[in-house]
Amino acid sequence: MNKSEGAMSYDELRGAIAQRHRALSGRLQQIAEFVLDHPTDVALGTVAEVAQRSGVPPSAIVRFAHALGFGGFTEMQQVFRSRLVAGVAPSYKARLARMKSEEKSVLGRRPAAVLSRFVSEAQSSLVALSQSVHARELDAATGILAKARDIYLLGLGGSFPVATHLAYVLRKLGRRVVLLDGTGGSIHEQSHAATVEDALVAISFRNYYPDTARLFPELVARGVPTISITDSLLSPIVEGAHVVFEIQDMPEPALRTLVAPMCLVQAMAIGLDLAAD
Amino acid sequence: MNKSEGAMSYDELRGAIAQRHRALSGRLQQIAEFVLDHPTDVALGTVAEVAQRSGVPPSAIVRFAHALGFGGFTEMQQVFRSRLVAGVAPSYKARLARMKSEEKSVLGRRPAAVLSRFVSEAQSSLVALSQSVHARELDAATGILAKARDIYLLGLGGSFPVATHLAYVLRKLGRRVVLLDGTGGSIHEQSHAATVEDALVAISFRNYYPDTARLFPELVARGVPTISITDSLLSPIVEGAHVVFEIQDMPEPALRTLVAPMCLVQAMAIGLDLAAD
DNA sequence: TAACAAATGGAATGAATATTCTAATCCCAC
DNA sequence: GTGGGATTAGAATATTCATTCCATTTGTTA
Numbered sequence: 045m046n047k048s049e050g051a052m053s054y055d056e057l058r059g060a061i062a063q064r065h066r067a068l069s070g071r072l073q074q075i076a077e078f079v080l081d082h083p084t085d086v087a088l089g090t091v092a093e094v095a096q097r098s099g100v101p102p103s104a105i106v107r108f109a110h111a112l113g114f115g116g117f118t119e120m121q122q123v124f125r126s127r128l129v130a131g132v133a134p135s136y137k138a139r140l141a142r143m144k145s146e147e148k149s150v151l152g153r154r155p156a157a158v159l160s161r162f163v164s165e166a167q168s169s170l171v172a173l174s175q176s177v178h179a180r181e182l183d184a185a186t187g188i189l190a191k192a193r194d195i196y197l198l199g200l201g202g203s204f205p206v207a208t209h210l211a212y213v214l215r216k217l218g219r220r221v222v223l224l225d226g227t228g229g230s231i232h233e234q235s236h237a238a239t240v241e242d243a244l245v246a247i248s249f250r251n252y253y254p255d256t257a258r259l260f261p262e263l264v265a266r267g268v269p270t271i272s273i274t275d276s277l278l279s280p281i282v283e284g285a286h287v288v289f290e291i292q293d294m295p296e297p298a299l300r301t302l303v304a305p306m307c308l309v310q311a312m313a314i315g316l317d318l319a320a321d
Numbered sequence: 322m323n324k325s326e327g328a329m330s331y332d333e334l335r336g337a338i339a340q341r342h343r344a345l346s347g348r349l350q351q352i353a354e355f356v357l358d359h360p361t362d363v364a365l366g367t368v369a370e371v372a373q374r375s376g377v378p379p380s381a382i383v384r385f386a387h388a389l390g391f392g393g394f395t396e397m398q399q400v401f402r403s404r405l406v407a408g409v410a411p412s413y414k415a416r417l418a419r420m421k422s423e424e425k426s427v428l429g430r431r432p433a434a435v436l437s438r439f440v441s442e443a444q445s446s447l448v449a450l451s452q453s454v455h456a457r458e459l460d461a462a463t464g465i466l467a468k469a470r471d472i473y474l475l476g477l478g479g480s481f482p483v484a485t486h487l488a489y490v491l492r493k494l495g496r497r498v499v500l501l502d503g504t505g506g507s508i509h510e511q512s513h514a515a516t517v518e519d520a521l522v523a524i525s526f527r528n529y530y531p532d533t534a535r536l537f538p539e540l541v542a543r544g545v546p547t548i549s550i551t552d553s554l555l556s557p558i559v560e561g562a563h564v565v566f567e568i569q570d571m572p573e574p575a576l577r578t579l580v581a582p583m584c585l586v587q588a589m590a591i592g593l594d595l596a597a598d
Numbered sequence: 599t600a601a602c603a604a605a606t607g608g609a610a611t612g613a614a615t616a617t618t619c620t621a622a623t624c625c626c627a628c
Numbered sequence: 629g630t631g632g633g634a635t636t637a638g639a640a641t642a643t644t645c646a647t648t649c650c651a652t653t654t655g656t657t658a
Contacts, residue, residue, distance in 0.1 A: 051425040062554035069605060077555055088402055090645055101607050106647060117416045121654065125365055128405040155463050155592030156456035162588045166580065167444060174440045182432035202489055205482035212479055216575040227504050234401060274542070301587050302486060303443065303580050308579050311439045315432030346635060368616055378637050394616065563618060 054127040075108045087124035166303040173304040186316045188269045192243030194220045199247035210309040240267040246281045247273045331404040352385040364401035443580040450581040462564045463593045465546045469520030471497045476524035487586040517544040523558045525551045
């Protein structure tokens with residue numbers, strides 16, 4: 045085993061742990077997973093605390109430190125503490141200044157600058173979301189879903205990720221979901237069984253996907269209770285909907301992050317589950 | 322002397338120290354100045370260490386903590402440690418406090434409260450994202466994608482929305498994309514044509530979807546350049562990956578918002594497009 | 599199945615630490 | 629200068645802590 049790894053940065057330690065993970069014994073693997081997930085606990089806690097939180101005896105923690113080449117827990121802890129110290133110092137000013145300077149020019153095209161642009165854009169879209177969505181609409185929406193036998197989800201094109209996410213969460217919570225994705229035939233056939241006992245969640249943003257615009261009125265006409273998530277009251281899935289969530293300022297298709305609608309459907313699903321008890 | 326100031330934020334403590342400074346005795350003033358100047362030393366050091374660095378006997382440190390209304394040095398140290406924790410995880414405090422207070426009460430179960438909880442959680446996950454992703458990794462990732470003939474996307478289960486979103490954006494930008502979704506047969510067949518000329522973007526979070534864990538090593542073994550997006554360095558899609566994005570603190574499957582990974586893949590795709598010019 | 603090696607858990611140990619106590623010192627009023 | 633209250637430093641103490649050791653269990657090979 046490679047010794048003398050006392051002087052080590054936190055990132056290097058992470059790498060070393062990940063690398064050796066598979067070679068470690070069962071207990072030690074368990075500890076490896078815990079310390080990677082809870083570095084702060086390791087930095088500030090005692091052996092006994094870390095042991096309890098990770099569900100292992102204290103001696104196992106010390107053995108883990110030894111296995112990584114440290115003289116003991118205390119020595120390993122120093123590395124985790126260095127992470128905390130590094131975290132406080134150079135953050136605010138430096139980061140803000142960097143963002144400002146990179147915003148323009150050629151630097152603004154570098155992937156890192158692109159990411160920070162999307163992050164800040166996503167931040168503001170979340171703020172807008174919580175301001176524009178009202179409790180009454182949310183209550184109405186969960187009410188519709190609660191009464192539904194099957195929940196049909198219609199979101200194609202750029203909105204498909206939102207539909208799949210909602211499908212996933214609803215299924216996890218034990219709801220019956222039909223995701224209208226058009227695989228294996230036409231969407232019409234998939235939605236054929238929808239009745240007034242069921243519910244439909246439709247998601248569509250500019251440019252509205254043709255199939256969505258075509259199918260939506262049919263389901264509404266059949267009396268299926270409907271919740272719409274869209275970016276304009278003029279969109280084809282507003283008329284006839286029982287509840288409409290309007291998410292404004294969605295950027296053009298290729299540039300949108302879907303952060304706001306993802307958050308919204310999540311809240312709908314979980315809110316439905318919590319209210320059901 | 323004002324007691325019961327155990328629960329205190331770091332900023333409040335700073336204020337309290339500054340306020341009482343002139344009323345303290347000589348030695349205690351000296352200590353007050355030291356702790357305000359070296360909060361990190363106080364957070365991580367022992368009484369003996371702090372005493373030595375500030376040039377006073379250990380007992381004076383304890384008296385100082387008493388004078389501020391703490392039961393002892395250890396109690397005061399907790400406040401200084403909270404500052405370090407806040408530095409690395411800007412969200413922790415708020416999220417935990419909010420969860421705890423709202424989780425139970427009936428108010429917290431109303432959909433509107435659920436939404437605001439997810440929004441604030443999404444906000445903090447975005448902050449964490451921009452802190453944990455480094456420019457070097459992003460550059461490397463876009464470099465891999467730029468050279469790829471076809472881009473294969475592997476994201477199943479809860480990660481599927483992220484994969485579909487990336488597929489959508491990349492296709493909008495004119496890239497050739499193969500989304501490994503398992504429709505119409507096995508994923509193995511879909512990925513059969515992947516070569517060293519192509520690229521793979523794999524997305525997986527706990528609990529890692531079995532098919533993902535199975536397919537990933539095969540593609541790596543075939544030499545396909547690989548970018549992984551996951552929540553732990555111990556996940557099955559880390560070993561062999563050329564670039565790894567680790568997104569920490571992902572909540573349990575049903576509760577995660579996917580906001581951070583959505584943002585990340587968006588930035589990757591657009592960054593790729595801008596860098597190509 | 600038996601024998602061996604590796605790994606594990608828990609108690610024992612000794613070191614390190616925070617805290618308390620007391621005698622000495624300092625500061626100020628008279 | 630002298631007395632008294634506040635302040636201080638350092639030794640004494642009690643607690644907490646990391647570490648080690650060993651008996652037991654687990655897993656593996658013959």
